Amino acid sequence: MSASAFQAPRGTRDVLPDAQGHKRFVELAASRAAAAFGYERIDTPTFEDAGLFVRGVGETTDIVEKETYTFKDRGGDLLSLRPEGTAPVCRSYLQHGMRNRAQPVRLHYICPMFRYDRPQAGRYRELSQFGVEIIGDADPAVDAEVIELGWGLLRDLGLSGMALLLNSIGDPACRPRYVAALREYYEARADAIAHDECRRRLKSNPLRLLDCKEASCRALIQSAPSSIEHLCAECSAHWNELLACLDQLRIPYRLDSRLVRGLDYYTRTVFEITPPGAGSQGTILAGGRYDGLIEQIGGSPTPGIGFAAGVERIILNLQEQKIPAPADAGTKVLLAHLGPDAKKFALVLGSDLRSRGVPAILAPAGRSLKAQLRYASSVSATHAVIIGEREIESGTLVLRDLAHSRQQNLSRRDLIASLASPVMQGQPQ
RNA sequence: GUGAGCGUGGCCAAGUUUGGUUAAGGCGCCAGGUUGUGGCCCUGGAGAUCGAGGGUUCGAAUCCCUUCGCUCACCCCA
Numbered sequence: 319m320s321a322s323a324f325q326a327p328r329g330t331r332d333v334l335p336d337a338q339g340h341k342r343f344v345e346l347a348a349s350r351a352a353a354a355f356g357y358e359r360i361d362t363p364t365f366e367d368a369g370l371f372v373r374g375v376g377e378t379t380d381i382v383e384k385e386t387y388t389f390k391d392r393g394g395d396l397l398s399l400r401p402e403g404t405a406p407v408c409r410s411y412l413q414h415g416m417r418n419r420a421q422p423v424r425l426h427y428i429c430p431m432f433r434y435d436r437p438q439a440g441r442y443r444e445l446s447q448f449g450v451e452i453i454g455d456a457d458p459a460v461d462a463e464v465i466e467l468g469w470g471l472l473r474d475l476g477l478s479g480m481a482l483l484l485n486s487i488g489d490p491a492c493r494p495r496y497v498a499a500l501r502e503y504y505e506a507r508a509d510a511i512a513h514d515e516c517r518r519r520l521k522s523n524p525l526r527l528l529d530c531k532e533a534s535c536r537a538l539i540q541s542a543p544s545s546i547e548h549l550c551a552e553c554s555a556h557w558n559e560l561l562a563c564l565d566q567l568r569i570p571y572r573l574d575s576r577l578v579r580g581l582d583y584y585t586r587t588v589f590e591i592t593p594p595g596a597g598s599q600g601t602i603l604a605g606g607r608y609d610g611l612i613e614q615i616g617g618s619p620t621p622g623i624g625f626a627a628g629v630e631r632i633i634l635n636l637q638e639q640k641i642p643a644p645a646d647a648g649t650k651v652l653l654a655h656l657g658p659d660a661k662k663f664a665l666v667l668g669s670d671l672r673s674r675g676v677p678a679i680l681a682p683a684g685r686s687l688k689a690q691l692r693y694a695s696s697v698s699a700t701h702a703v704i705i706g707e708r709e710i711e712s713g714t715l716v717l718r719d720l721a722h723s724r725q726q727n728l729s730r731r732d733l734i735a736s737l738a739s740p741v742m743q744g745q746p747q
Numbered sequence: 748g749u750g751a752g753c754g755u756g757g758c759c760a761a762g763u764u765u766g767g768u769u770a771a772g773g774c775g776c777c778a779g780g781u782u783g784u785g786g787c788c789c790u791g792g793a794g795a796u797c798g799a800g801g802g803u804u805c806g807a808a809u810c811c812c813u814u815c816g817c818u819c820a821c822c823c824c825a
């Protein structure tokens with residue numbers, strides 16, 4: 319690879335044909351899961367007004383502060399490549415007056431996100447997320463529904479050993495009291511805070527003290543007051559009902575009082591799903607309730623909850639757990655041809671086959687039959703049609719079943735009928 | 748933003764410590780193995796200025812400097 323050659327930009331990558339199987343597998347399972355719960359698809363623009371993320375996600379969050387791709391366009395507008403999906407969906411909800419639809423509104427998306435991070439295993443600058451949002455319903459049953467959707471998706475993909483972590487961080491009514499309690503706790507032990515970063519957090523964002531991974535902070539976190547104990551009556555009722563719902567659904571969860579998440583818009587329920595050997599890049603699906611977000615970006619108070627799942631991380635885990643993508647089972651025909659007349663014949667036959675729904679590939683011209691059939695194997699064709707002068711003269715073509723090494727002579731019409739027959743078309747989609 | 752490791756044909760790589768004739772090998776690709784039949788096997792072929800630039804030397808993939816890139820970890824997050 320010479321230095322002058324272009325490369326995919328840092329943190330991005332090409333998904334080559336061989337890797338498409340897993341990607342399609344995940345995307346398909348995701349849209350099926352969404353459909354099963356009645357979440358309709360929405361696509362929002364790749365870039366948005368930069369202010370949307372500052373207002374929505376929070377200006378002191380790392381995502382907005384240092385990971386966003388922000389630029390001025392030629393007209394002078396300040397835009398950001400979308401770093402996450404919730405704020406754009408809420409913006410769209412507002413812009414299109416979706417509160418005039420039957421509430422709640424259920425939406426899902428699957429599209430690329432952009433974050434200026436240093437790349438690493440399971441972390442890319444361009445990543446694909448599958449996400450769902452349900453807007454307009456504050457009932458805890460809806461929290462449980464969203465969790466069930468995500469949990470079920472991973473289960474249906476065949477992933478095992480997943481852990482659901484759950485917490486409630488309260489709402490504007492009770493969180494300030496909790497934050498105060500937390501701050502009090504830490505201030506009383508100020509000299510025990512060895513970690514510089516956490517000394518800052520104490521002032522700027524005390525909640526984040528809780529998910530510090532520093533060893534010296536662990537002991538402090540261990541006995542820090544938990545948000546659950548400080549929930550107001552409403553939040554507490556919400557929380558208890560959510561747990562009851564999850565119990566009803568038999569979804570196992572683990573309470574984690576350190577789970578606070580890095581986006582400012584969360585209220586009440588927050589959750590994460592992590593795989594067995596969860597490293598630092600472990601979280602593959604995470605979300606929470608954001609009852610204040612829509613108001614924050616200019617709407618009237620509207621509750622919402624959702625999650626986002628990292629497609630690349632899911633694929634990584636599929637590979638780790640040795641779960642193969644389902645192979646596509648359909649027919650694929652290679653048209654081998656010998657001589658200029660046969661080539662023309664093959665061209666038209668291919669066209670006819672495709673119009674009957676049979677994928678057909680023209681063999682590379684000018685090669686021996688042997689080489690053309692070798693090519694058929696390497697592109698994993700299931701059948702080959704052999705067209706030579708003999709066939710054109712007699713009007714009988716050779717249809718070779720490559721998997722079973724059998725062949726038969728058929729008229730052009732019978733051959734097309736045979737390949738286009740339903741038993742040949744194993745493709746579900 | 749911080750730290751560590753690594754850059755040899757499309758891919759995986761030996762060789763780098765102990766500088767020395769045409770830079771191993773495997774995969775893949777192309778072609779042949781008789782006259783129109785694949786996947787296995789055999790044979791042959793194409794393909795690398797050893798990431799880039801500079802330096803040391805009679806001579807460097809191998810030593811020195813600079814630079815770029817990649818990977819992993821911290822941080823953060825999906």
